[in-house]
Amino acid sequence: MGKNFEKKIRIGIIGFGTVGCGTAKILLENRENILKKTGLDLELVKVADLDITTPREIELPAGMLTDNTNEIIEDDSIDLGIELIGGTTAAKTIIEKLLKKGKGVVTANKALLAKHGIELFRLARENETFISYEASCAGGIPIVLALRSGLAANNIEGIYGILNGTCNFILTSMAVENKDFPVALKEAQEKGYAEADPTLDINGGDSGHKIAILASIAFGYEISFDDVRVSGIENISIQDINYGLEMGYVLKLLAVAQRDAGDGISLRVMPAFISKTDQLAGVSGPFNAVSVFGDAVGQTMYYGRGAGMMPTASAIIADVIEAGLGNAKRSFEAMKLRSREEFLEHRADPDEIESRFYIRLLALDKPGVFSKLSEVLGKNGISISGALQHEGRGPNNTVPVIITTHLTKLSAINKSIEQIQSLSVIEGCPTCIQIAELPEDTD
Amino acid sequence: MGKNFEKKIRIGIIGFGTVGCGTAKILLENRENILKKTGLDLELVKVADLDITTPREIELPAGMLTDNTNEIIEDDSIDLGIELIGGTTAAKTIIEKLLKKGKGVVTANKALLAKHGIELFRLARENETFISYEASCAGGIPIVLALRSGLAANNIEGIYGILNGTCNFILTSMAVENKDFPVALKEAQEKGYAEADPTLDINGGDSGHKIAILASIAFGYEISFDDVRVSGIENISIQDINYGLEMGYVLKLLAVAQRDAGDGISLRVMPAFISKTDQLAGVSGPFNAVSVFGDAVGQTMYYGRGAGMMPTASAIIADVIEAGLGNAKRSFEAMKLRSREEFLEHRADPDEIESRFYIRLLALDKPGVFSKLSEVLGKNGISISGALQHEGRGPNNTVPVIITTHLTKLSAINKSIEQIQSLSVIEGCPTCIQIAELPEDTD
Incomplete structure (x- = not known):
């Protein structure tokens, strides 16, 4: 390939929903511009969807839309299939067929990759082709690229992500506008975030x-x-969000992949308090963000829209361009994943990772409550980091008491909560939320 | 190249300072790991530096260190030269020689690229090779990759960056610890940030x-x-930082590249107030961050360490890996830069971009001061957005008055300030700082 190479890539889109529309829109409207910028001619050839009658936001040239997926799969002149129908059944079959034809695959299908990625990746390798999936995680944020290429020199120590815009929108509404969960969820649905x-x-x-x-x-x-x-x-209460705020914490749905000192890797998603001063605390509404800690680079953070027609399409087209350049295939080949068997030797139990905890309980307003709580916690090796009890009392002479702990394990917390519940001075079931201690990259 | 390709890349480093050490460290200590992860065998062959006697943080194998750059340039078995000596003279000659030998070049040299990048890029194209420069901007943050590849589908509307860790460290010290500029600068030097x-x-x-x-x-x-x-x-005073904070702004050294409605592009670096609620406002100490606005993706933001031995080395090794995969050459070829002549047709005067401004002046505590100020500003078409005058007075019966304006042009501000200075109720020269209005990506 010389200096002024121009390469034509013929593309089929399977799935003409919101993201399919956005992707077609960029391919049709931006073709000239991308050609000028990169030397790649991205030609959209076919769009397949079962529904070919509902009007979409974009009008395709005559003959481009079909309800027959095989018109893409069987067309040997098509280099690249973009799978956007979602789900883990039909989408899987389609991707398998595309790969077996030796076509490159670009997909935004996180559920499919998380469940069947291992076998699909193997199938792609067998057929000497590739799967690209920037759009599957965090929408328009180029986080797959950052992890695979930008941070390739690093041993990654941890990833801490706000990866679901719906949840983040709901939690932000609850925190900022003091709305209850069902109200915030309904609003998210009305705004199209849920x-x-x-x-x-x-x-x-x-x-x-x-x-x-x-x-x-x-x-x-x-x-x-x-x-x-x-x-x-689902069970987050506005009370806990407010108490957390008072104590300097913001509640987020946090996705964590963490390497411990012994090379164990634990993965979890949970509602968690994070310090107001953390970079992730300022990520509001439908936005996503991912903090990545690498041994060479320290902390890096990536922020943007995690969903939506055009942000997701932006990620898909980025993959298409890398595919057109030939980079996608090389990068996919170079991504050597150690086997599942090897991973299972390193898989660690997330509940065994030490964390801090927030506990809210309803105590009778009697002398000695704190002493009893502290005794139970102490017996389980847990020390109290902070406490909060507002003056005044609620129904049945009860008061909400908040306790935050120093580092401990979930097993110790669960045992303590069981014992606390059986105390005569405690009403109902205590609420417990993890306080995520994100690593700090300081000097 | 089949599925299990392994490729050996032979590498020479020119410049064995801090970043050179970090780069050599990763190449030597992480070679096995990178081979496992990517199938690439990165072999460090030579390190050249004029100073071959001072002990470094890392010890090189015998015979690897040389004071003769030609041992790298003339060695046809070396595929890739990493230029880390800095400056725009010797470094330029070395890179030219490397390119003429058809070697790939990786560099962190921002001054050189900003001043002579155009001719060096042309030379690389002539010799069918490439220059990679992830480490030249924002250290460990993969921002070059994000712009070139991750956001390639977008027409970029603006870039707003905190790109100098030294300045950000100084401004953070001034704001948080109420230090004067010289004190904060001295501290930055002691900590190695300046x-x-x-x-x-x-x-x-x-x-x-x-x-x-x-x-x-x-x-x-x-x-x-x-x-x-x-x-x-250099001339930022602690007073202005504090008044800004009081009014809801944080002072940053902001680097801005902005496309206006008429496709004009303006570039500037200036101390500017940004709203406390902006994503960039929370970027403290030596950290860097870049907000990028694209027409499809909306806002994305990238955060991390902008300098330092290992973060910079992380970016260099990322480039080396992309070079090894062959992606660097393809991406460089595909980066079609329109000519300088074309750019000059689009280059816009940053002073003609509308902005808001902060003006601090010393007024005599007499009746009618505000009316006179407002009259001058009004005559120049500027309307006042906010004002702040604390009670009490300073020497010579003066009081500091702060005014913030609505959108206007610098030319109007400069004219107003000239006229304000000649008012009898004003002492000395007013201070004027831009208030950057970053685009908002909201629904």
């Missing part, structure tokens, strides 16, 4: 898919969604 | 180099340091 069925967002599953994918790149192992311990924000 | 001669950092030159390089990638033109309007932080 699906009609928001389960996979709010239960942490979506964040779990993404952290599995990012961890796989960062640590270089075959990692799956099954390796991630997941809990969501 | 050079013995800090001129190029504090006068904004270093930030200017970096924004010229980033703008060139983002907008796709041959852009040079000469295109950047630069002012530094």
